[in-house]
C-alpha cells in the first residue's frame with residue numbers, strides 16, 4: 483500500500499499501479515451527464531450496416547475478454563477507494579468531492595489526461611447509482627461471460643441499483659428465454675432497443691437486419707424476461723414515399739410489444755452515411771419538420787399502449803404557439819393512455835404553428 487498526503491494528512495491510495503479503463507463514446511441521453519457509470523463490455527457495433535447510422539462506421543466490432551472487463555471494473559473500484567480516502571483526508575467523510583478529485587490528481591498527474599476519470603468522479607458525486615454497458619450491442623456476448631462481468635460489477639459497486647445497455651432485437655431473438663432471464667437476474671435492468679421503424683420495406687431499405695416480426699419477438703422476449711424495455715423510433719426515416727407505412731407499422735409493432743418506454747428520435751441525415759447519399763441523389767425525399775409532425779400524429783393516433791412516450795432528445799424541436807419547445811424533453815415523457823390526448827393536442831398546436839409559418 484502506498485500513501486499520498488492531502489493538505490498534510492496521510493492517506494492510502496490503495497496501490498494503484500494502473501489507472502486505465504476504457505470508456506466508449508455513445509450512450510442514450512437518459513444515461514448521460516453524471517447519470518451513469520459508462521462501462522465498455524464490447525467495442526463498437528457487431529452489425530454496423532444501418533444506412534442512417536454513423537456511430538461506429540469506421541470501427542470494427544470486438545468482444546472484450548471478461549478478464550479485461552473485470553480489470554476495468556477493478557481499476558474503477560480502486561480509484562473510487564482512493565477518492566474516498568482523499569475525501570476522508572480532507573475531512574469530507576466518505577463523500578467524494580471535487581476537492582478530493584483535485585487532491586488525487588495532484589498526486590497522480592496522469593489522471594488529468596485520463597479519458598474516464600472525470601466521468602467516474604461526476605458519477606460518484608451524483609450518488610453512483612446507475613451504470614450503462616457500452617457499446618452498440620453487448621447482449622451479443624456469450625451469456626456466461628456477460629453474467630460473470632455483471633456479477634463482478636454488482637460485487638464491486640453495491641451502490642448500483644440500475645444497469646442498462648443497448649441491444650438489437652435480432653440478438654434477443656437468438657438468445658434463449660432462459661439466458662435472458664439469467665441476465666436480468668444478474669443485474670441488467672433495462673434494454674435500449676433501436677426499433678427505428680416497424681415497416682418491413684423500410685427496415686429492408688435501411689438495412690436494419692431484422693423484420694418487423696423479429697422486432698416484435700425480440701421486444702416481447704425482453705419484456706417477458708422482466709427487462710425494462712425502451713424502444714427508439716425515428717419520425718421521418720422513410721421520407722415522403724414511406725411516411726404512411728412507417729407511421730402505421732411502427733404503431734403496430736410498438737402496440738404489439740407495449741414496451742415501458744417509446745422514445746422519438748426525429749430523423750436527420752448524417753453526412754457520409756448511405757442514406758444521406760440517397761437523399762443527395764434524389765432517391766429519398768426527406769420530410770419537412772411539419773411533415774414529420776404529421777407522421778408523428780398518425781403514429782400516435784394508432785398507438786395503443788400503456789408505455790411512457792418520450793421526446794427526450796434535442797431533435798424533437800417542434801415549437802408551440804408561443805415559440806417554446808412543444809413536448810417535454812423529460813426522460814419519463816407522457817404516460818399513455820392517460821396522456822395520449824394531451825400529446826395529440828400538442829401535435830395539433832405544433833401543426834397550427836407550422837401552418838402559419
Ligand code: SF4
Nearest residue numbers: 527530531532535618
Ligand atoms: S445496430 Fe445500432 S449501432 Fe449498429 S449500425 Fe444499426 S443503428 Fe448503428
